[in-house]
Amino acid sequence: QQQVKQSPQSLIVQKGGISIINCAYENTAFDYFPWYQQFPGKGPALLIAIRPDVSEKKEGRFTISFNKSAKQFSLHIMDSQPGDSATYFCAPLYNNNDMRFGAGTRLTVKP
Amino acid sequence: DVKVTQSSRYLVKRTGEKVFLECVQDMDHENMFWYRQDPGLGLRLIYFSYDVKMKEKGDIPEGYSVSREKKERFSLILESASTNQTSMYLCASRGQLYSNQPQHFGDGTRLSIL
Numbered sequence: 001q002q003q004v005k006q007s008p009q010s011l012i013v014q015k016g017g018i019s020i021i022n023c024a025y026e027n028t029a030f031d032y033f034p035w036y037q038q039f040p041g042k043g044p045a046l047l048i049a050i051r052p053d054v055s056e057k058k059e060g061r062f063t064i065s066f067n068k069s070a071k072q073f074s075l076h077i078m079d080s081q082p083g084d085s086a087t088y089f090c091a092p093l094y095n096n097n098d099m100r101f102g103a104g105t106r107l108t109v110k111p
Numbered sequence: 112d113v114k115v116t117q118s119s120r121y122l123v124k125r126t127g128e129k130v131f132l133e134c135v136q137d138m139d140h141e142n143m144f145w146y147r148q149d150p151g152l153g154l155r156l157i158y159f160s161y162d163v164k165m166k167e168k169g170d171i172p173e174g175y176s177v178s179r180e181k182k183e184r185f186s187l188i189l190e191s192a193s194t195n196q197t198s199m200y201l202c203a204s205r206g207q208l209y210s211n212q213p214q215h216f217g218d219g220t221r222l223s224i225l
Contacts, residue, residue: 044201
């Protein structure tokens with residue numbers, strides 16, 4: 001069953017632009033909403049995460065926006081840089097335990 | 112710094128062989144996981160272990176087994192490798208379940224079954 005739908009599958013952005021990746025989920029029991037970043041040849045690593053009691057969290061150029069009623073959360077990368085080129089996964093958890101990965105978004109930032 | 116090490120980056124095996132993928136973590140984590148990563152499918156959980164000698168099936172356990180004899184080591188076993196098991200395999204560890212602690216991943220083993 002597909003509990004997490006991530007879009008787009010791939011994204012090309014010019015340097016300095018804004019990258020937006022979306023994640024829609026079905027299970028209302030999800031209670032923690034992280035994004036993982038994976039560079040080629042490396043394993044995924046936690047980038048940023050949000051709890052459902054807040055609507056937005058910002059860390060540097062990265063922001064998570066969370067819409068509980070729409071069951072969606074998104075990752076915004078401001079002032080995108082070529083070094084941000086990677087694959088991004090949303091990976092919501094329920095019971096703070098069971099993690100469900102989206103299909104991934106391959107981001108390319110052109111210089 | 113946290114370290115999860117997978118023994119092989121690339122592995123080529125033949126159909127029907129028994130294949131072992133090894134993973135070691137140095138963080139004294141109770142919980143370890145095996146995923147496979149395929150394009151367009153994200154990461155899918157094969158098995159996880161929450162303690163030595165304990166294991167739980169994930170979403171796609173068929174054709175796989177695991178072994179955890181020591182806390183720091185978690186092995187994935189393909190009992191009789193098949194071509195549809197060609198994939199990238201990722202090991203991860205995590206401190207506490209039922210917490211917001213992140214999962215720490217190894218760099219993966221790309222396995223080809225011929």
